[in-house]
Amino acid sequence: MKIFPLTLVPSGTRIDFMRLRHVWVAMFLLLFVGSFAVVGLKGFNFALDFTGGTAVNVRFDKPVGVDDVRERLENAGISNAQVQTFGSGNDLLIRVRGDETQVSVDGNTQLAQDVLAAASSEANPGRILSTESIGAQVSGDLRKNAIYAAIFVLVGFLLYISVRFEWKFAVVASVTTLFDVMVVAAMFSLTGREFDLTVMAGLLSVMGFSINDTIVVFDRVRENFRGVRAEPLEIFNRSINQTLSRTIITSLVFFLSVLALFLYGGGSLEGLALTQMMGAVVGTLSSIFIACPLLTYGVLRVTKQDLLPKAKDEAALSRRP
Amino acid sequence: MLEFPRWKYALILVVLVLAALYALPNAYQKNPSVQITPSTSEARIDEALKTRVEGLLTAAGVTSVGTEIDENHLLVRLHDSDAQTLASDTLRPELGENYSVALNLASTVPDWLSNMGARPMSLGLDLQGGVHFVMQVDQAAALQKRVEGYADGIRTVLRDARIGYSSVERRNDNSIGVVLTEGADVNAARTQISTSLASASGQAVGGSGPQITTEGNRITVRLSPGEISRIASDAVEQNRTVISNRINAIGVAEPVLQRQGEDRLVIQLPGLQDTAEAKRLIGATATLEFRAVTGDENQAAAAVASGNIPADSRIYYNDAGAPLLLSRRILVSGDQLINANPQTDAQTGTPAVGITLNSAGGKRMLDHTLQNVGQRLGIVYVERIPTVRMVDGEEVRSSRSVERVISSSTIRGVFGREFQTTGLSREESTDLASQLKAGALAAPMDFVEERVVGPSLGAENVERGLTAVLYAFFFTLIFFMFYYRMFGIVTCLALILNLLIVVAVMSLFGATMSLPGFAGLALSIGLSVDANVLINERIREELRAGMPPKAAIVTGYEKASDTIFDSNLTGIIAGVALYAFGTGPLQGFAVTLVIGITASMFTAIVVSRALVTLIYAPRKKLKSLAI
Numbered sequence: 051m052k053i054f055p056l057t058l059v060p061s062g063t064r065i066d067f068m069r070l071r072h073v074w075v076a077m078f079l080l081l082f083v084g085s086f087a088v089v090g091l092k093g094f095n096f097a098l099d100f101t102g103g104t105a106v107n108v109r110f111d112k113p114v115g116v117d118d119v120r121e122r123l124e125n126a127g128i129s130n131a132q133v134q135t136f137g138s139g140n141d142l143l144i145r146v147r148g149d150e151t152q153v154s155v156d157g158n159t160q161l162a163q164d165v166l167a168a169a170s171s172e173a174n175p176g177r178i179l180s181t182e183s184i185g186a187q188v189s190g191d192l193r194k195n196a197i198y199a200a201i202f203v204l205v206g207f208l209l210y211i212s213v214r215f216e217w218k219f220a221v222v223a224s225v226t227t228l229f230d231v232m233v234v235a236a237m238f239s240l241t242g243r244e245f246d247l248t249v250m251a252g253l254l255s256v257m258g259f260s261i262n263d264t265i266v267v268f269d270r271v272r273e274n275f276r277g278v279r280a281e282p283l284e285i286f287n288r289s290i291n292q293t294l295s296r297t298i299i300t301s302l303v304f305f306l307s308v309l310a311l312f313l314y315g316g317g318s319l320e321g322l323a324l325t326q327m328m329g330a331v332v333g334t335l336s337s338i339f340i341a342c343p344l345l346t347y348g349v350l351r352v353t354k355q356d357l358l359p360k361a362k363d364e365a366a367l368s369r370r371p
Numbered sequence: 372m373l374e375f376p377r378w379k380y381a382l383i384l385v386v387l388v389l390a391a392l393y394a395l396p397n398a399y400q401k402n403p404s405v406q407i408t409p410s411t412s413e414a415r416i417d418e419a420l421k422t423r424v425e426g427l428l429t430a431a432g433v434t435s436v437g438t439e440i441d442e443n444h445l446l447v448r449l450h451d452s453d454a455q456t457l458a459s460d461t462l463r464p465e466l467g468e469n470y471s472v473a474l475n476l477a478s479t480v481p482d483w484l485s486n487m488g489a490r491p492m493s494l495g496l497d498l499q500g501g502v503h504f505v506m507q508v509d510q511a512a513a514l515q516k517r518v519e520g521y522a523d524g525i526r527t528v529l530r531d532a533r534i535g536y537s538s539v540e541r542r543n544d545n546s547i548g549v550v551l552t553e554g555a556d557v558n559a560a561r562t563q564i565s566t567s568l569a570s571a572s573g574q575a576v577g578g579s580g581p582q583i584t585t586e587g588n589r590i591t592v593r594l595s596p597g598e599i600s601r602i603a604s605d606a607v608e609q610n611r612t613v614i615s616n617r618i619n620a621i622g623v624a625e626p627v628l629q630r631q632g633e634d635r636l637v638i639q640l641p642g643l644q645d646t647a648e649a650k651r652l653i654g655a656t657a658t659l660e661f662r663a664v665t666g667d668e669n670q671a672a673a674a675v676a677s678g679n680i681p682a683d684s685r686i687y688y689n690d691a692g693a694p695l696l697l698s699r700r701i702l703v704s705g706d707q708l709i710n711a712n713p714q715t716d717a718q719t720g721t722p723a724v725g726i727t728l729n730s731a732g733g734k735r736m737l738d739h740t741l742q743n744v745g746q747r748l749g750i751v752y753v754e755r756i757p758t759v760r761m762v763d764g765e766e767v768r769s770s771r772s773v774e775r776v777i778s779s780s781t782i783r784g785v786f787g788r789e790f791q792t793t794g795l796s797r798e799e800s801t802d803l804a805s806q807l808k809a810g811a812l813a814a815p816m817d818f819v820e821e822r823v824v825g826p827s828l829g830a831e832n833v834e835r836g837l838t839a840v841l842y843a844f845f846f847t848l849i850f851f852m853f854y855y856r857m858f859g860i861v862t863c864l865a866l867i868l869n870l871l872i873v874v875a876v877m878s879l880f881g882a883t884m885s886l887p888g889f890a891g892l893a894l895s896i897g898l899s900v901d902a903n904v905l906i907n908e909r910i911r912e913e914l915r916a917g918m919p920p921k922a923a924i925v926t927g928y929e930k931a932s933d934t935i936f937d938s939n940l941t942g943i944i945a946g947v948a949l950y951a952f953g954t955g956p957l958q959g960f961a962v963t964l965v966i967g968i969t970a971s972m973f974t975a976i977v978v979s980r981a982l983v984t985l986i987y988a989p990r991k992k993l994k995s996l997a998i
Contacts, residue, residue: 210941262942303847303897310845311890319839
């Protein structure tokens with residue numbers, strides 16, 4: 051019976067997600083370790099926020115060649131500059147990285163003028179849209195705070211889910227979230243895109259989105275464990291299938307709204323939007339394929355006893371039809 | 372079964388009205404304007420000034436939207452930013468030193484709205500252009516100065532208690548080493564030092580005092596880590612006042628001056644573009660020291676020639692390059708200076724500089740002059756100059772200080788807080804007064820971060836941000852209307868209210884909108900969708916399971932609410948972390964995200980349910996739902 055005219059995901063799916071759970075978990079482990087390796091070995095193309103230095107955003111009258119400008123800067127004696135297009139083809143972002151000993155940023159105005167003078171030519175003059183200059187210590191503090199923030203988020207998740215669910219769920223949800231962030235970070239590292247403050251904000255909100263997705267599935271698992279008599283594997287399968295359409299629709303709409311950010315938000319929001327889009331895809335996949343399978347291994351194996359309604363829930367349970 | 376309490380409808384209505392009212396001010400465009408504020412006590416804001424300004428503008432060919440007098444300033448509204456620049460360029464030289472002329476964006480929100488406390492969100496620098504600086508106190512210099520002060524205090528108490536010492540010196544690790552003469556009473560000295568420091572270091576206020584260790588006839592004093600960090604913190608607080616005065620002198624409307632962490636100051640000057648000028652005025656990191664003159668030019672020249680400089684003195688040079696011997700001990704430093712202005716000496720009619728010290732400085736000056744009438748007093752001007760050196764092909768930036776004696780006049784009588792220094796030409800006294808005022812920083816500061824955003828880029832960013840949010844919204848609405856039909860329309864209404872609430876709350880709390888803020892807004896739309904999808908999917912599920920429509924709605928909302936609660940609270944945890952550990956733009960992002968999630972919990976669970984009840988409850992025979 052088709053009572054809903056539009057359905058993206060057919061109703062009453064009975065896909066056996068758990069049958070191949072060893073495969074998913076193996077892929078998960080491989081990707082997880084791989085992501086750490088990529089991030090560890092390749093690192094990030096850190097932006098000014100994290101390295102310190104000076105960045106100048108120059109707009110030219112006509113489109114300019116990156117290599118051309120790089121060469122002109124080289125000739126002018128500004129050797130360690132990075133040049134990249136930013137936003138439209140007429141905008142260039144030119145960065146001169148600071149070194150660790152640089153604390154103060156005095157003299158920056160002069161440097162910006164030097165960069166402008168070297169980059170512009172008579173045929174294609176440029177003008178400065180914005181300049182930024184950050185000392186090494188400020189950026190060092192930022193790196194530290196980024197790590198603190200990530201740890202704070204993970205600990206917060208662990209505590210909250212342990213209280214509302216059960217510690218096994220808390221551990222799996224946090225690990226899955228960490229996995230999502232690491233995979234997105236690794237993709238970022240691989241593409242060599244610039245890692246700045248907004249990307250960091252993006253990664254942290256990927257954590258928010260990813261845990262959100264996982265919790266919706268777990269919530270259904272909890273409900274089914276309490277209300278349905280079945281083997282854990284069957285309950286997991288049923289829960290994933292029941293929440294499948296919600297998971298996919300939410301991710302799709304989320305993806306669309308972030309896509310708007312990517313398409314229309316301009317250069318400085320591209321990094322943020324990109325992390326969100328990757329996060330939406332990875333987070334959705336991990337909540338479907340990885341979160342529940344992880345709950346069947348070793349100490350993390352969830353049994354009905356784990357989720358037997360605690361005393362305070364019994365009243366609620368007895369009200370059920 | 373499908374019902375909804377009346378009071379909740381009332382609540383929704385109240386929220387709707389309030390949200391609409393407080394979001395409304397954002398719809399009013401701001402006028403570019405020029406704000407004129409009196410900068411001296413003689414200057415007046417009155418009708419005469421208004422007529423004069425209007426006359427000047429008409430003469431320069433600038434047409435204004437209107438001129439109005441507010442409590443303490445005159446506001447000239449203009450049509451566009453070109454007229455604004457022209458107006459300020461015209462008025463600034465004409466009005467002279469007595470008024471400061473600042474560029475501003477004047478609100479056009481009607482009075483009845485602003486009387487209710489409704490105001491538009493303020494725009495971050497990335498959206499309106501301007502300069503952002505972060506300055507950091509040179510902790511080492513602040514510490515060094517304070518330790519010198521302590522060493523000085525120790526010398527005084529030992530002298531007063533008649534305990535012989537051969538040296539009291541600040542060591543490089545900022546501890547103080549005291550060497551007593553043979554046979555001196557070490558324990559008595561220790562007690563004296565500890566009491567003198569207890570009051571000076573504010574031990575009574577709860578901090579742990581300095582650690583004093585003795586070894587033979589040597590005493591070492593070490594500052595506690597708590598005190599070291601407090602010294603930097605004090606210096607930032609003192610400098611904040613000084614910098615705030617300097618910013619007012621530049622004439623910037625709505626500047627931001629905030630402390631960040633222990634030793635930093637954030638300064639934002641909207642509308643300003645000339646960084647070099649701003650830095651020169653704000654960051655004039657000069658300070659001032661008053662020291663006793665211990666030897667005149669001849670003795671100093673002899674000391675330089677022989678290399679035999681008395682232990683308690685140092686060689687300084689004046690403007691002409693002549694050496695002078697001054698005491699190592701700072702009598703009064705620049706942070707104790709309250710005011711300085713050029714005057715004419717009432718008795719002789721010669722130029723002078725009137726100086727006002729704070730009470731601590733005044734007391735020291737009084738004590739010193741009581742004993743030293745006829746002696747000379749030197750004023751040393753210490754300026755910090757940033758330098759860039761090339762080391763191994765890399766730039767190394769540091770700074771060096773230049774110290775020179777700007778005045779060394781004879782003390783002619785006993786004085787305390789207020790005194791004059793004479794013996795200068797008219798020009799010199801004016802210069803000295805301005806140097807004194809500008810140089811009164813408690814401790815030197817460095818610029819550690821600097822961002823300049825052009826006004827055109829700011830306008831572009833606003834446009835991009837708005838476009839992005841509108842499209843994100845548009846995509847979502849279209850999808851919902853088609854996919855969930857009637858329930859989709861309900862969801863869309865809930866989402867619109869959601870957006871309205873976020874804008875209203877942010878405006879109400881005076882949050883600053885920035886580019887990442889727009890991203891936060893788009894994201895919170897994406898996330899609030901989740902709550903609605905959860906509900907709608909749950910209702911579909913219950914219908915599939917064969918539940919009658921009205922029961923399906925009730926069960927759907929109830930079962931989804933728990934899930935929404937759990938999943939959204941974790942999202943808020945992430946937002947709080949971002950706020951706690953982020954700075955500036957990140958915090959803007961976090962604030963929008965958290966407000967967005969909270970509002971979405973309300974709109975999805977309460978508002979959409981109210982609407983659905985309103986639509987379906989009256990139908991007696993409900994066979995199917997448009998979902």
